[in-house]
Amino acid sequence: MAASAAPDDTSSSASAVSIRDLEFGYAPGQVVLAIPKWHIATGARVLLCGPSGCGKSTLLNLLGGILVPRCGEVLIESISLGRLGSHQRDRFRAQHIGIVFQQLNLVPYLSVLDNLRLAIHFGRRKHPPTHQRLVQILAQLHLDAALFQERASQLSVGQQQRVAIARALVNKPELLIVDEPTSALDSDSRDAFMKLLLDCVAATRSTLLLVSHDRSLSKHFTETVDLRDLNRIGGTGDAA
């Protein structure tokens, strides 16, 4: 099973994300998502928008390997997630995909550094990032050294979001998925946050997929995609 997860050598070798004939539904007979074809080029910065209920979260879970498509394939860095065992998928996610949620991104009772160390633990790199590197990442995100030993729950929402980016990028993932990161922030903080995020992504050379219903963010991205244009089921998904 592990051997079958070899790189797919057809057309998608230069894609960070590649979707083919994807179909997914939670209940039998129901189809929430049906995406015939979608590619994200390596290094691209993509804004995925669409109203709530159109299947954005479902797509993220499919890309993160939490959900498995009913038919079709999801390839991340040419690896087909569906062909990996569940344990391998968890490990693949730890190593290759960074994920930042809207909020509650950290283990609340661990310190800032411990949250990063936990992510490194799951990443299981042969050469894990040094402490120096962690400090560097956190500094880049304008997090004061005084906060490093602070429990995550003690931080402000904005600080938590920045630590979450550090946590998501600490294993240098090829793909960074960010879900509605700015909805809890005011507009000033939002722009500052976006700038920091883009700087960090540039530093790690990760491909960025950001999900938001806020189209005003599109100026920061190389590409803006409306999920309703991708999803053939658009209408029925919206009904929920």
Place this chain on the structure above:
Amino acid sequence: MLLELAGKSLWNRRGTVMLCVLSIGISLFVLLGIEHLRHQTKANFTRSVSGADLIVGARGGELNLLLYSIFRIGDASNNISWSSYQTLASDPAVAWSIPLTLGDSHRGYRVLGTDASYFKHYRYGQQQALELAAGNIFEQPLEVVLGHEVARKLDYHRGSRIIIAHGTGSTSFSNHDQHPFTVTGILTPTGTPVDQTLHVSLESLERIHQGWPGSATSSRLQPESITAFIVGLESRMQTFRFQRQVNTYPEEALMAVLPGVALTQLWRVVGVAEQSLLMISSLVLLAAMLGMTTMMLASMRERRSEIAVLRAMGASPAFIFFGVQIEAVIITALGVLLGSGLLLAAVAVGGDILLEQFGLYVGTVELTGRGSLIVVAAFLVAAVCALAPGIGAYRISLQSRLTGNA
């Protein structure tokens, strides 16, 4: 990492976790304590009667005879006349005999009247004879040989003067003040009731009781009667013949018991209480474990988002499951530590009280087979109890989505 995470997660909920540890610790303390007492009493009792073939006393309960003659628990219902003792002890089947007279005490410790044969023939543990740590046995009247603990606890040395009280309470009002005893010897520790006994000669007891209402008034120092005597036979083959001879002794209603048989009887009596105590304390432990399960199940609700974060980081559902299991194991381990600590402290502090009040000797805590079995069982029960929250966490982690706003 799993261990560290579990530890920090528990620390985060240290209030409720501490209550869990407390309840598990206390129930384990009770369980281990009962087991310790059981083990200790059995070992002590068995240790105390080695080498004696028969114990002879006034007719009554076999168990009672064993308890008062060897363990200094309770009192004799009747005495044996000196002449009967002389007759029976001179039987050719008898290799040696030790006369025992009880009834007096000193600050809660029993005084035993006997003679030199006690130090020569009495055996404890693995057929060990009594040895003197200091001094020598009594030779003159009004000399006393102390058990090791009596000397240690009351800080007596050779030459110390002791007043013996009539009766066995620790606060007797009728003291034999006119007849102070002198300590001539102190025995080495034996881990048996001998350690808690003051040994005097039969003649001494006779002397201090002279003129005492209801006691002998003869001027001779020949005892009128004794409480019981221990018999060693020439050959084990003669045990039942001699026992029958004692039991059918025409002059007096006497009885001879085999210590082993009486002990078995004792275990039967004690066993029922022991089993029910063990069962009750096991149920208490189970209740504490279920309390832990409840606490962990309740915490699952608030841990949904934490599980989602861990999943996003790449933790497998198995990692989440084992995290919960390890939390249960840590709580139990802390409970075991607390329980054992409480037991050690209780034995150190309460051992003396038990000894003084009940004549119950509780030795140092050692890890017995059943004690460690209880600990292992506690861990197993904890692991089983943690299955419910563990499986709960596993299912949450399977259902958890990358949304973060759980």
